[in-house]
Amino acid sequence: MSEPEQPKIIVDDDWKSAAQAEKQRLASEEATKKQEAADAPPGGTLPEKASFDDLLRLMATQALMYMGAFPDPQTGQAMVALDLAKLHIDMLGVLEEKTKGNLSDDESKALTGILNELRLQFVEVTKAVARASEEGRLSPGAPGEPPQIG
Numbered sequence: 001m002s003e004p005e006q007p008k009i010i011v012d013d014d015w016k017s018a019a020q021a022e023k024q025r026l027a028s029e030e031a032t033k034k035q036e037a038a039d040a041p042p043g044g045t046l047p048e049k050a051s052f053d054d055l056l057r058l059m060a061t062q063a064l065m066y067m068g069a070f071p072d073p074q075t076g077q078a079m080v081a082l083d084l085a086k087l088h089i090d091m092l093g094v095l096e097e098k099t100k101g102n103l104s105d106d107e108s109k110a111l112t113g114i115l116n117e118l119r120l121q122f123v124e125v126t127k128a129v130a131r132a133s134e135e136g137r138l139s140p141g142a143p144g145e146p147p148q149i150g
Contacts, residue, residue: 052107056092060114063088067125080129082122089118 064070066085068078096111103111 052103053110055095056110056114059088059092059095060118063092063118064121067121069121080125082126082129085122085125089115089122092118 063085066079066081066088068080071077072079092111092115096115099111
């Protein structure tokens with residue numbers, strides 16, 4: 001009888017070099033990410049170029065904020081300042097008037113849609129504030145701050 005065959009042990013040095021190359025690639029990617037994060041402005045990344053849509057979102061967000069869509073970070077309650085909300089909606093209206101004929105179809109539709117939605121919400125919030133005032137649920141804010149609906 002012959003001796004049972006012993007398994008052959010194969011030493012593969014290629015895996016070591018492949019693992020080392022992968023480790024270096026990952027370290028390089030991590031260093032690049034850290035550098036990009038350090039170069040980024042505080043509070044997040046900004047778009048490379050501001051767009052018309054960015055302007056619309058900014059102005060609409062401001063109007064919504066003053067209509068109580070976002071809670072006050074300090075109190076957690078809705079902050080309503082209808083005069084400031086109206087100002088931002090009116091500014092969007094001026095933008096629509098002054099850019100008429102100079103916008104793409106998509107930009108024009110976006111502006112018109114945002115304005116219509118904000119105007120409808122403004123009417124609804126105005127009615128809600130009037131009801132809250134009649135029912136005594138309107139609590140005045142601190143001096144210089146708008147009232148809050150409780």
